[in-house]
Amino acid sequence: MSRPPLEIAAYEANDGYQSVHKIAAGLSSNDVLETIKGSGLKGRGGAGFPTGLKWSFVPQGENSPQQKYLVVNADEMEPGTFKDRLLMEGDPHLLLEGMIIAAYTIGASKAYIFLRGEYTTSVRTLKNAIAEAYDKGYLGKNILNTGFDLDIILHTSAGRYICGEETALLNALEGKRANPRAKPPFPQVSGLWGKPTIVNNVETICNLPGILTYGIDWYKGLGQGADAGTKLFGVSGRVKNPGCWEMPLGVSIRELLEEKAGGMQDGLGLKAFLPGGGSTDFMLPEHLDIALDYDEIAKVGSRLATGTMIILDDQTCPVGMVGNLMKFFAHESCGFCTPCRDGLPWVDAIFREFEEGRGSEKDLQILREHVDYMGPGRTFCALAPGATAPLGSGLKYFEDDFKAHIKQKRCPYKH
Amino acid sequence: MSTQVIATTKNRARQLTEEEIAEIEHEKTLYPDNQAVGLEALKIVQKYQGWVSDESLMAIADYLDLSAADLEGVATFFNLVYRQPVGKNVILFCNSVSCWICRCDDIKDHISKKLDIDFGQTTEDNEFTFIPVPCLGDCDNAPVMMVGDDLHRNLTPEKVDEIITQYRNKSA
Amino acid sequence: MAKIVIDGKEYEVDPNNNLLQECLSQGLDLPYFCWHPCMGSVGACRQCAVKQYRDENDETGTIVMACMTPATDGAIISIEDEQAHDMRERVIESLMISHPHDCPVCEEGGECHLQDMTLMSGHNYRRYDKKKVTHRNQYLGPFINHEMNRCITCYRCVRYYDDYAGGTDLSAQASHHHTYFGRHEEGVLESEFSGNLVEVCPTGVFTDKLFSDHYTRKWDLQAAPSVCVGCSVGCNTTPGERYGTLRRIVNRYNSEVNGYFLCDRGRFGWDHVNSEERINSPVAVSNGEFSDLNDEGVQQLLADLKSGDAIAIGSPRASNESNYALRCLVGVENFYAGVSDREHEVNKLMLQLHRDSAFNIPSVRDIANADAVLIVGEDVTNTAPRIALALRQSIRNKASELAAENNIPGWQDAAVRELAQHNRSPLFILSNAATRLDDVAVETTTGSYSDQARIAYAVANAIAGQSNDEFGLSESQQSLVEDISQALKSAKRPLLVTGSSNGEGELIKAAANVARALKSDTPTDLCLIVPEVNTLGLEMLTHTENKLGVALSKCTAGEVKKLVVLENDLYRRAATADVDAALAKVENVIVLDQMPTATTAKANHVLPVTAFSEHEATYVNYEGRAQLSFQVHRTQTGAMPAWRWLSDGKDDVNAIINRCAEEASDFDHLDDLVPHLSQFAAGLKIPRQSHRYSGRTAMIANLDVHEPKQPIDDESVMSFSMEGMPSMKDASILGTTWAPSWNSNQSISKFQEEVNGELKQGHTGTLLIIKNSNDGSFFAPALSDAGSAEQLTLSWAFQIFGSDELSARSTAIQARMTDAYVGLSPADAERLGIKQGQPVSIDGAATAIACVREQVAAGNCIVYCGEQLNPNDFGSAVAIAKSDSSAGERGITGLIVSDLLEESY
C-alpha cells in the first residue's frame, strides 16, 4: 500500500488543497453547501446524518451571530474503532483541507480539533501539518486572498468516552464536566459558548476535499449501493489479518471479512460480530452477504455506525464479551441521567456474577428489563442506548450461553 | 471560643512555576473563556508535576479566578487527570473489547505479577503506575498498551518483559 | 393558552411551560426530582416519564420526559400508560440501588420527597442485591449536615447553590455512579443562602444541623405560619416546636415575598427563643437588688403609668400591636421613635417616598423581574439578604430575553445559560465597600456617601437630559454615569435599590431622583430597604417630631419621671453617654424585653415579653406590606406579649388589631389580615399539630400521669391541638402543607393556583401605605465631605450574621460572626502602619480589627460595630490608629464580603 503524503508539498502535488484554490477562484460558500448536499455524504461519526443538511441549519446572514465554530470530533473512543487515528496519522492535510472547506461553508473563523489525548502520534502529525498549512497561507488571516480567516486549534482531550458525544464534547472544550446537553437547541444553533457550531467526525471531514476536487458524480460513483462514496472499514478480533481498509460503501461483509481480513484464524469459527463498534447490535454468520451500507444493515436490526467490525470467534465467551462492553459503558457513563448512571453498574455487576458462575434466572430477567429501560429516548443521550445494542442482541442471540452459565455455575468457555 | 474558618484556597495554594504560567498564558489566547483554560491548566501542571495535587489545583483556581470546587469537579471527571501521585511511567492498558477478545486479560495478569501491582497501583520503586484505559483505537494490533507517550502493540508476555526492562533501563 | 389531552381529558395549559409543570399545575401527580419551579428543567433524573402520542391515531406513542417537552397545543400524553409507569418505577428502583434506606434515622424521614416519589412510582420491593457505593461526608459548617450516601444524583443542590444562588464552593465531582456533591475540601459552606439546600435536596443529603441536634419528626412538630423577624423583608416561615422548645424554621411559600427561599439568618437565627438567658418573670430592681414582681406589683406599676406623666420609646423589632398598645398607654405625643435620630429622619423621608405616586415599591418578586438595576449605597446581602437573592435573578432576565429571541424555552435551564454565557441584565452598585453582588455587577464603585450620592444625582440629571457640571466628576465617573443612565433608560423594568443602613438621606434622595427621572407612564420601581422587621410599622405609628434624642434630652433635663422602653436596647440607638445621662435621671425606667440588654441592666422594672414564635402579631415589611404571624407555641417563661402587659392582661390581640386599624392612620386595612372562624366550614379551628402528632396524651407522663388539658386559644383561628379543620386548603393559615401522597415541602404545588404562582386562597399580606395623588419633585443635592487629613470619613458595614440583634444571640449564627472591624484602604493602612488583622483604635478609644481591602476608597473607613461598638458614639469622620489592646476573640474570619480572598494583607 502506498502511503499518503505527510508533507504538504507532496500532498499538494497529489491534488492537495485544490478545493481551497477553487474557493480562492470564487466558489461561494453556498456553492459548496449545495455540492456537499448533492454528494449524499453522510456523517461517519456513527449516526450517519447527512452532512450538508446539518450544515444548512447554521443560521446565516446579518442577524446571525458573527462568531461560528467548526469542531472536528477526533475523540475516537468507541470500543473496536480505529479509523480516525489512521487518517490523522497518515494523511493530516486531508483533514485540514476538509476543515477549511467546512469552516468556509458555515462561516466559522475558528475551528477546534478535539483530539483524543492518548493519540500522541496524531498530535505530532497534526501539529506539524497545521504549522505547514499556516506557512503556506492555507490557514490564518485572509486565506489565499479570499478575505476568509481561519484558525485551527488542536485540543487534546483529558479522556472520557462521553466526550465523543457532540454536545458533551462542547462542554469538555469549554472546560466543563463533559455531561451532554439537551437537544434542542442543537449545536448548529447554540453550540460552543452558545454560538452556532458544527461538529463533524474526522472521516466525514476527510471526504470533503475529494468531493469538491473531483465533483459529485465522481463521489457518488464510488459507492456500490445506495450510499455515496467510500468508507473506512476495519476488522478486529481473532481474524488472520486484522486491519482497516477504504472500500466503497455497499461491498459485502463477506468481502471485507474473508478477502481483506483473511477470515478467521486457524481453528476458530465465526460466532457473531458487531458491525460498527461497541454500540451496535450483534450480527450472525447468516448476515455475511449483507452489503455494508447504512440501510441494509439497519434492516437486520443493527447499525453500520463506525464501520469497524469486532469479530467474536466461537471459542470466546459471548457473555464475557458483552460483559466487557458493559463494564466499559458503566465506567464511561457521565453520571448525569439515572438509567445510565445507575442502570449500567447494575448490569455490570450481574455480568460479574455470571463470570463467577453465580448468574441466576432472576438476574437474567433484570438484564432483559434494562434493555428497554436504558433504550433510546429513555436516557439523556445516546450512550446508554448504545450499550443496550450489544446487550439486547446478545441476550437474544446467546440465550443458550447465558443459560449454560447458570446451569453449569461457571463460564463454559473457561478451561 | 473557637472560630469557624471559611476555607479559602489562597493559603494552601502553591506557587505556579514560570513554565507553567507561560503555557497557561498561551492557552488563554486560544479560548475565549478562563473556564476552558482551567482544564488545559490542569493538563499543563500534570505535565510538569506528574499529577495534580490539591495545592496545584488551588493555585490554578486562584491564578485563573475559577472556583476551586468547580475545578475539582472537572479534574475528577476526566480519566487522564491524576489527582493522586503516579509513578514515573504510567502504563495505560487497553482492556476494551477487541483487546479482550485477543486475550489481554492474560497480559494483564502477567504485568500484575511481574510488577506486583494491580490496576490503580504504583510499584514500590515508583517506576510504574498501572491503569486500565478504554479502547486505544489500535484494535487491529490487539492487545495494546501505552507506556507514557508510546504505544506498544501485539503484546505477548515476552514483549511485555522487554518493554518493562527497556523503561527500567531508561531511568536507571 | 393551549389545549392538551392528558389521559383522555382535555386541559387548558400555558404553552410556554413544559408538560411536567403543567401537569402539576393541573393538580395531577407526576413524580420528578431534578426539576424545580425556580430552576427549570435539565432532564437528568428521568423520573417524569410520560407517554406522548403524535395524534389520535398513534397507538404506540413514545416515552418522553415531561419536564423536557413543551406543552404545545394539541399535545396528547398519558401519565397512566403502563410503559410510562414502568419506566418511572425502574428509575426509582435504580437510583435507590445504593441508597442506605436509613429512613428511621434520617432527618428527612416523613417529609422526604424521595419517599413520596418512591411510593408514587410504585417501586416497593428491592431487587438489587449487589454491592452499594458509599461516600465520605464532609464537615460543611455550623448550619448543614452532609450525608452523601443518601444522594440520588438529581443535581438540584449544585443547580440551586451555584446557578441560582451564585455560590462557588459546592460542585459535582467524579462521575458515573460515583458522582459526588460537596466542597473541594471540608469547610464552611460560604453562601449565605446555603440553608435552602435543606429544602432543595429531595432527600436527606443536606439537612438542618440545628434540627438534627434536637431532632423530632415533622409530624410531631407543633407549627404555625410565621414571619421572619431577621430583617425588613419579612419572609414567611414555618417554625416548629416540640416540648416547649423551638426546633427549626423552614420556608413558607409567599409568591410576592420569599417564594421558595430564605436566607441563613432567617433559617438558623432563631434559637435565642430557647435561650437560658431569657428573662423569666417580672422583676423590680432597686439599689442593684433584684426582686420578683408579683401580680399586684405589676398592676400597681401599670396604674402608675396610666397616671399621665410617662413617656415611651417604641421598637422596630416589636410588633405593631405592642407599639400601638404602648402608644395608647402614654398617648401619641409621648410616644417616641425607638431608632437613632439619623435613622428616624431617613425613615420619614422614605415614608414620604412610599406615598409618592412616581414610585412603585417593588415586592421581592418584582425585584427579581427587573431588567436593569442601580443599587445606591446599600449592602443588600447584609441588610436584606433575601432581596440580594432576588437581585441575582434579575441579572438573568437578559438570558431569558435572548432565549426568547432564539426560540429556546425559558425552562430549558442549561440551554438558556449556555446561550447567554456572560450576557446579563445590567446591575450597577454604588457602595462603601465590596459587596457580595459584585460578581454579577457590571461595575461596583466604592467611595464615601457623598461620592456615591454625587454619581447617583448625576445619573438622574443625565437621564433627565441635564448638565452635570456642578458635580465636578472625573472622566471615568462621567462615563460611568453615562453607562448607568443608558442602561436604566433602555430597560423595560428599571429598578433603584437604596436603604437607610447608612443613615444618609442624600443617598436616598439621589436614588429617588433617578427613579423620578425614569418615570414615564408607569411609576419606577424604587426599593427602600429599612433595617428591621417592623421599622416601617414603628415609623408609621410615630410622630415625625418625636425623635429619640428629644426623649433622651427630656429625661436628662429631669422632665421625665417614668420611661417605658419597649423591646429595645437604647445603647444601639443613641450615644452611650446620652443614654447613660438620660436613664440616670429617670425615677422609674420600665423595660419590656425578651433578653437582658445593656438597657435592662439600667432598668428599675423589667417585664419579660414573648419571642416572635410565642405570640400572634403583625409586622410591616420594607414595602409597607403588613403580614400576620401566628403564635406557634406557648412560652416556657413568664413572658407575655408586650401589649398584654401594657393592657393589664385584658386586651386580646384581635381587639388591638381592630383598634389600631380604626385609629392609626395608614393602618386602615390591618384587620384584613386576620382570618375569622366564620370563614371556615362549621367554624372549625385550624390545628397547629398534625393529625399524626404523637404521644400527646403521654408527653409529660414522666412528670404527671394526668393528661393535661389542651390549652385553649381563644384569640386565634388556630388551636393547640390535632383536631380541627380536616382538609384545609389555605396554605397561608396552615401549620404545614400536606396533601395526599405529598408529605414533603413539594406539596406546596397543591396549594398554588399554578406552580410558582399565587396561593389558591392565599393572602400575600396587605399593602398599607396609600399613595398621594400629587407627585413630589426632584431633590436638590446637599453634599459635603466629612474627612480630613487626620480623620477618615466613616461609613457603616453590616453582617448578615451579627448585625441583627436577636439572631446574633443564636448559637449557630454566633459560630459565623466576626468581631467589630474597620475596613481600610491599602493606602491608608500603609500610611497608618496598620496591617490586616491588627487591633486598631477608633477616636483613641474603641477597639476593632483592621480589615484592609482594595475595595475601600482611600480617605474612607468602613466600620462594622458587631456586638462591641455603639455606632452612635462616632462622628462622620474618625481617627484610626494602631492599638495595643486586644480586640475580640473571633477575628474577621467569617466576613461576608465578596473580596473574602484578599488575604495577602
Ligand SMILES: Cc1cc2nc3c(=O)[nH]c(=O)nc-3n(C[C@H](O)[C@H](O)[C@H](O)COP(=O)(O)O)c2cc1C
Ligand atoms: C456516547 C457517544 C460517543 C460518541 N463518540 C464519537 C466519537 O468518538 N467520534 C465521533 O466522531 N462521533 C462520536 N459520536 C457521535 C457524535 O455525537 C456526533 O454524532 C458526530 O461527531 C457527528 O459527526 P458526523 O455528522 O460527521 O458523523 C458519539 C456519540 C455518542 C452518543
Ligand code: SF4
Ligand atoms: S445516557 Fe445519561 S448518564 Fe449516560 S452518558 Fe448519556 S447523559 Fe450521561
Ligand code: FES
Ligand atoms: S424531573 Fe424530568 S427528568 Fe428530572
